[in-house]
Amino acid sequence: MSLDDVRAAIDRIDDQIVALLAQRQEQVRAAAAFKADDAAVRAPDRRAALMARVRERAEVEGADTDVVAATYAAMVDAFIALELGEHRARGNPA
């Protein structure tokens, strides 16, 4: 297998990840519709529970737990920023 083959395999995996991110974004938006203010949008208890859960899943799947945790922290924080922006745009209070 060549480097080009490996990169083509990575590209195919990335296509799946981005498609899943689009699905996840829809669900994050659905969750945001239940929320009235910034604190609810940030939901730190849910974020902490989710981070603990994905660390466990990483171990089960044989993924590096630090890579998975860093990836999820960046992703969830980006979704929180998206939600906060949409809340503001709807005129919801901070």
Ligand SMILES: C=C(O[C@@H]1C=C(C(=O)O)C=C[C@H]1O)C(=O)O
């Ligand atoms: C989507 C939610 O809101 C925020 C975004 C989360 C996410 O991207 O999974 C998790 C918790 C919250 O910080 C939620 O409360 O479920």
